[in-house]
Amino acid sequence: MKASPAPEASPSPLAAPLAAYLDHARVQRRLAPRSLQIYADALRRLQQCAERDGVELLKLQPPQARRWAARLHAEAELAPRSMALLLSAWRGLYRWLGRERLVELNPFDGLRAPKAAKPLPKALAVDDAVQLAEYAPGGREPSDVLDRCIVELLYGCGLRVAELVGLDLQASAAAQGWIDLAGAEAQVLGKGSKRRSVPLGRAALAALQDWLALRPGLARAGEPALLVGARGGRLGAPQIRARLKARALAAGMPTHVHPHMLRHSFASHLLQSSGDLRAVQELLGHAHITTTQVYTQLDFQHLAKVYDAAHPRAKKK
Structure with a gap:
């Protein structure tokens, strides 16, 4: 009898503060489904970085935040626009955590994605x-x-x-x-x-x-x-x-x-x-x-x- 294929691994659930922020984005900010998906993917990447380095997200410091951003840019080969979306979601998370008095600083403040080269407009001959x-x-x-x-x-x-x-x-x-x-x-x-x-x-x-x-x-x-x-x-x-x-x-x-x-x-x-x-x-x-x-x-x-x-x-x- 042929063995059935192993089920695909579902993404690990988001940690409590990340899940709460995603709910805030859905209910309070009323983000569109596509935007919510982008935010959820960004938060999962953040959680993976924290798990990989054994860092508590509520105690994240700017030097570590910069290293994570640089590592993702290099290893995942994210385009500048993708990096900008990622960092925007992360900054939004910590801005919300600050308002909730769960963190004292935003480790992603001032951290910007590399500038994308602007393509020249295409014209017909x-x-x-x-x-x-x-x-x-x-x-x-x-x-x-x-x-x-x-x-x-x-x-x-x-x-x-x-x-x-x-x-x-x-x-x-x-x-x-x-x-x-x-x-x-x-x-x-x-x-x-x-x-x-x-x-x-x-x-x-x-x-x-x-x-x-x-x-x-x-x-x-x-x-x-x-x-x-x-x-x-x-x-x-x-x-x-x-x-x-x-x-x-x-x-x-x-x-x-x-x-x-x-x-x-x-x-x-x-x-x-x-x-x-x-x-x-x-x-x-x-x-x-x-x-x-x-x-x-x-x-x-x-x-x-x-x-x-x-x-x-x-x-x-």
């Missing part, structure tokens, strides 16, 4: 962006006209997807944003509830006019949204992402395309052509110039590729 915008397998089919309008507003105007979703046909007290065809502008509500005007280029205006010619037959009566779906209501961000993904795949794009990639492409291509960082900042609606400066690195990458491809001294023998 100019030819790919143009190909995506002009791709029209169905010609004047409403779906294709709508998709082209979406691409032209994201790439041609540098809109965030939330700004695009919030656009109405015309200005009103309830409108987050609207289209001004006469002025060839989009009025959008950006981050921090800041309004800005974004110019509509020739291609974006043409795509808008094509869509507006078809929209009355698709929108529900009284629907204020500029972009509407099959049921006649306002398109949401998930729908726009799905439509853009499908269009990019059909158009043969070399990478996954999402709305913010088109915003990155708008900024990168505009900076390559104009070199005017302040203008790009204004068009994107960035509060600080440092946020926009990341595109100068993309611009340098583009110039470096041109140099490597064209300069006789850059060619490898």
Whole structure:
């Protein structure tokens, strides 16, 4: 008779103060289930460290706390973001223990995870962006006209997807944003509830006019949204992402395309052509110039590729 496999070992129960803190996070702080799972995993790691070194958690001192963090970073090869989540849970635990008068100090105060390298935003090549915008397998089919309008507003105007979703046909007290065809502008509500005007280029205006010619037959009566779906209501961000993904795949794009990639492409291509960082900042609606400066690195990458491809001294023998 074949022996049945041994049952998997269940995680050891959390020590009383750790379990009490997790209950506090669930009941008082009302953390989401996923967040509670992250906290529970972090507390189990803390308990394992204490058991391994024979340390009482209520008597933990900063030097030992630093050693545990360094050891986990090295042995478990945790990424900076994972380390930050871990340390945040541990600091929260000891902050709560302090309020409960169970500890006198927080051994994790001032202890920070290593900084994660910020990846550069990904942008399409100019030819790919143009190909995506002009791709029209169905010609004047409403779906294709709508998709082209979406691409032209994201790439041609540098809109965030939330700004695009919030656009109405015309200005009103309830409108987050609207289209001004006469002025060839989009009025959008950006981050921090800041309004800005974004110019509509020739291609974006043409795509808008094509869509507006078809929209009355698709929108529900009284629907204020500029972009509407099959049921006649306002398109949401998930729908726009799905439509853009499908269009990019059909158009043969070399990478996954999402709305913010088109915003990155708008900024990168505009900076390559104009070199005017302040203008790009204004068009994107960035509060600080440092946020926009990341595109100068993309611009340098583009110039470096041109140099490597064209300069006789850059060619490898």
